[in-house]
Amino acid sequence: MEEVRKFIVFTLKNQSYGVDVRQVHSIERLQKVTEVPRTASFIKGVINLRGTTIPVIDLRERLWIGETETTDESRFLIVEINEMQVGLLVDGANEVLDIGAEAIEPPPGMIAGVDAQYLEGVAKLREELLILLDLEHILDVNEVQEVKQAIN
Amino acid sequence: MDTNDYIEIFLDESNEHLQAVNDQLLKLEKQSDDLSIVDEIFRSAHTLKGMAATMGYEDIASLTHNMENVLDKIRNSSLHVTTEVIDVTFTAVEALEEMVESIAGGNTGKKDVTDLIARLEAIENGKQPEESKEPVAAKEALESLDLDEYQLTVLDQAKEQGFEAYQMEVVLDEGCILKAARAYMVVEAVEQHGEIIKTSPTVEELEAGEVDRFSLIVLTKSPAADVKQSVHKVSEVESADISLYVAVKEEAAPATEEIAATTEEAQTEQKEETQKAVTSKTIRVNLERIDDLMNLFEEVVIDRSRLEDLASEIKNDALQETVEHMSRVSEDMQSLILTMRMVPVEQVFNRFPRMVRGLAKDLNKNLDLDIIGAETELDRTVIDEIGDPLVHLIRNSIDHGIESPEERKKAGKAEKGSLTLRAFHSGNHVFIEMEDDGAGINREKVAAKAIQNGVLTEAQLEKLSDQEVNELILASGFSTAETVSDISGRGVGLDVVKSKIESLGGKLSIESTQGKGSKFSIQLPLTLSILSTLLVDVSEEIYAIPLSSIIETLMLEEKEIMDAHGQRVIDFRGNIIPVVSLRKVFDVEESTTKDSSIQPIVVVKKGNKLTGILVDSFIGQKEVVLKSLGAYLKDVFAISGATILGDGRVALILDPNALVK
Numbered sequence: 001m002e003e004v005r006k007f008i009v010f011t012l013k014n015q016s017y018g019v020d021v022r023q024v025h026s027i028e029r030l031q032k033v034t035e036v037p038r039t040a041s042f043i044k045g046v047i048n049l050r051g052t053t054i055p056v057i058d059l060r061e062r063l064w065i066g067e068t069e070t071t072d073e074s075r076f077l078i079v080e081i082n083e084m085q086v087g088l089l090v091d092g093a094n095e096v097l098d099i100g101a102e103a104i105e106p107p108p109g110m111i112a113g114v115d116a117q118y119l120e121g122v123a124k125l126r127e128e129l130l131i132l133l134d135l136e137h138i139l140d141v142n143e144v145q146e147v148k149q150a151i152n
Numbered sequence: 153m154d155t156n157d158y159i160e161i162f163l164d165e166s167n168e169h170l171q172a173v174n175d176q177l178l179k180l181e182k183q184s185d186d187l188s189i190v191d192e193i194f195r196s197a198h199t200l201k202g203m204a205a206t207m208g209y210e211d212i213a214s215l216t217h218n219m220e221n222v223l224d225k226i227r228n229s230s231l232h233v234t235t236e237v238i239d240v241t242f243t244a245v246e247a248l249e250e251m252v253e254s255i256a257g258g259n260t261g262k263k264d265v266t267d268l269i270a271r272l273e274a275i276e277n278g279k280q281p282e283e284s285k286e287p288v289a290a291k292e293a294l295e296s297l298d299l300d301e302y303q304l305t306v307l308d309q310a311k312e313q314g315f316e317a318y319q320m321e322v323v324l325d326e327g328c329i330l331k332a333a334r335a336y337m338v339v340e341a342v343e344q345h346g347e348i349i350k351t352s353p354t355v356e357e358l359e360a361g362e363v364d365r366f367s368l369i370v371l372t373k374s375p376a377a378d379v380k381q382s383v384h385k386v387s388e389v390e391s392a393d394i395s396l397y398v399a400v401k402e403e404a405a406p407a408t409e410e411i412a413a414t415t416e417e418a419q420t421e422q423k424e425e426t427q428k429a430v431t432s433k434t435i436r437v438n439l440e441r442i443d444d445l446m447n448l449f450e451e452v453v454i455d456r457s458r459l460e461d462l463a464s465e466i467k468n469d470a471l472q473e474t475v476e477h478m479s480r481v482s483e484d485m486q487s488l489i490l491t492m493r494m495v496p497v498e499q500v501f502n503r504f505p506r507m508v509r510g511l512a513k514d515l516n517k518n519l520d521l522d523i524i525g526a527e528t529e530l531d532r533t534v535i536d537e538i539g540d541p542l543v544h545l546i547r548n549s550i551d552h553g554i555e556s557p558e559e560r561k562k563a564g565k566a567e568k569g570s571l572t573l574r575a576f577h578s579g580n581h582v583f584i585e586m587e588d589d590g591a592g593i594n595r596e597k598v599a600a601k602a603i604q605n606g607v608l609t610e611a612q613l614e615k616l617s618d619q620e621v622n623e624l625i626l627a628s629g630f631s632t633a634e635t636v637s638d639i640s641g642r643g644v645g646l647d648v649v650k651s652k653i654e655s656l657g658g659k660l661s662i663e664s665t666q667g668k669g670s671k672f673s674i675q676l677p678l679t680l681s682i683l684s685t686l687l688v689d690v691s692e693e694i695y696a697i698p699l700s701s702i703i704e705t706l707m708l709e710e711k712e713i714m715d716a717h718g719q720r721v722i723d724f725r726g727n728i729i730p731v732v733s734l735r736k737v738f739d740v741e742e743s744t745t746k747d748s749s750i751q752p753i754v755v756v757k758k759g760n761k762l763t764g765i766l767v768d769s770f771i772g773q774k775e776v777v778l779k780s781l782g783a784y785l786k787d788v789f790a791i792s793g794a795t796i797l798g799d800g801r802v803a804l805i806l807d808p809n810a811l812v813k
Binding site: 032034035036037038039043045046047048051052053054055082084085086139141 | 451454693737738739740779780781782783784785786788789790791794796800801802803804
């Protein structure tokens with residue numbers, strides 16, 4: 001039987017991206033972010049999500065494709081990786097898609113300006129390409145430390 | 153039948169008994185002729201044996217069994233207490249601790265103890281070649297060492313009390329679907345008549361449902377026919393044969409089998425336990441429940457501050473009164489819950505005597521350890537974390553502080569060194585001090601080492617006070633020990649100790665007089681999760697500064713802040729102290745609208761150093777709940793966590809220690 005996975009589809013700079021639905025905790029409207037000083041610039045700060053403080057990062061900046069201008073459509077995608085919750089600032093979250101394993105291909109070297117190391121693969125849909133993100137790598141704590149050091 | 157439910161109780165009690173054995177062994181070493189101490193040890197070891205056998209941990213049972221044999225000989229004065237005996241017994245206790253720890257970690261608690269058992273046996277037999285005529289010893293001599301033998305003893309004892317042992321062979325119907333359930337029902341049925349001491353295959357396998365044929369041994373006073381009758385009442389049982397159990401055959405059974413029910417002797421022990429528990433009027437509460445309660449209460453605290461905010465906005469007298477009352481009640485509740493989480497520091501301290509004894513032996517030092525204030529209570533979170541740093545400090549003291557007996561003699565001191573561990577409350581803090589009468593910190597040596605390691609230059613060194621030089625040994629990559637031993641002196645350690653204590657919100661300071669000794673003192677907060685803070689505003693963000701480190705708040709005019717060597721300073725009660733601006737530190741833009749030239753400053757203290765922190769404005773005092781920033785945002789400079797304010801906003805909690813230079 002063919003394996004079908006569910007992906008949450010969201011947009012960044014008019015391009016569609018997907019993350020595995022199992023990694024997504026919830027999708028939240030924007031709220032006031034408390035800045036945390038002296039951290040990497042893609043770390044926007046922390047928010048209060050029903051009594052827990054959760055760090056939020058600007059996904060565009062994290063993927064080195066610019067900086068997000070927030071709109072009414074902007075959302076926090078709360079994801080959970082290795083028992084760690086992190087909010088991702090995205091331009092908008094639209095839908096959930098079922099994608100068969102055969103539609104997913106390994107990522108090319110660079111796509112839509114995003115380096116392949118952050119990608120899990122690319123899914124070919126009827127009208128467009130869906131870029132599947134490798135959240136484990138994007139949110140790898142050690143890598144964050146490195147990025148932070150590189151910036152300082 | 154499921155032993156899992158009892159595992160926690162087993163672990164708790166095992167640890168208590170092991171600790172008791174430990175303490176008593178140390179006493180015994182000093183007063184080797186006091187046989188009442190041996191009795192105490194014997195009792196604890198015996199209970200431990202019973203519990204372990206009940207839970208099916210054969211290695212623990214057989215090791216304690218052999219310890220008992222040795223202790224029994226001591227008790228009967230047929231064996232003398234020698235250092236060797238104590239040493240081997242300690243090693244056995246250590247092995248037991250390891251096994252119990254392994255069980256706590258979800259493992260099997262198995263360990264190869266044959267070597268230890270052999271050593272215990274050697275003591276038991278070697279020291280006393282002619283066999284004792286007492287019945288206990290004679291029986292012991294008959295026994296080999298595996299658990300089956302132990303079960304036989306249990307059987308014997310049960311028979312003496314009028315129980316009969318029957319072996320049952322149960323075969324389930326071939327078409328039986330829920331084999332596990334049937335097996336369980338059979339076991340239930342048999343248990344109505346007595347205690348099942350063994351099943352084959354093990355209970356786990358039975359419950360896994362793979363088995364359609366099994367045998368069990370039951371201790372009962374009921375006639376065999378009755379037992380058989382009850383088993384046949386369970387449906388889908390094809391046959392159940394019962395016969396009087398013949399002990400010799402069972403010896404061949406594999407040693408890994410479980411004893412699945414409480415044995416007689418363990419029961420009597422448990423009765424004793426219950427009686428003790430009744431008199432002390434305490435109950436055991438799972439730590440998780442207290443933690444959950446604390447978490448819930450933290451939410452109440454958040455809502456409380458929300459209510460306070462609302463009430464002050466609405467300005468309704470009745471509402472305000474109610475909210476104030478609720479605040480008072482919840483403050484009382486808070487302190488109650490906090491005390492529930494408090495445990496005596498004894499839990500950490502009581503493993504030190506043995507450790508010190510072992511270290512002293514390894515390093516050829518001669519010293520006494522004094523423990524004062526072991527009953528001092530600390531938050532459980534702190535207790536869990538403080539053990540390792542203390543171990544390190546103690547090792548450090550024994551290795552580097554206390555001199556060898558010869559050196560001490562030369563220096564005109566008593567040959568026996570002394571190490572004092574002291575815990576006490578003071579204000580909102582708990583202090584743990586560790587004082588030795590050893591060589592103290594050698595300023596020249598430390599200084600030379602610091603320069604050699606490039607920690608600082610000679611010019612810098614001259615300006616340092618003795619205190620500051622002492623604290624150099626806490627810098628990372630620092631070790632003055634001339635020979636690197638495996639105890640301490642690898643140059644990692646004291647800096648780790650320091651950062652660990654600081655991560656607990658505590659402080660470590662050192663006092664030392666060369667030739668006289670050193671004192672390491674640790675100051676710890678009473679609790680970690682709820683703290684009183686001063687809220688301040690910096691560039692539209694709210695920060696919370698813990699009150700415990702605030703000395704005073706000031707409003708100064710701009711011109712009162714002076715420049716000295718590129719550092720902004722103020723005159724604070726006759727002392728010149730540096731001032732740092734939070735805006736600058738946190739790299740947030742200077743506000744363009746400075747409405748006044750009055751500058752709010754928070755004076756904070758770290759050790760005996762003061763620093764002024766420049767903020768935009770003061771907001772007020774607030775009890776806040778400390779929340780971690782999480783793994784993703786670890787090690788953020790000068791921020792120790794976050795909290796949620798009454799209006800739902802997140803405020804960062806400042807770590808003033810990082811700002812004091």
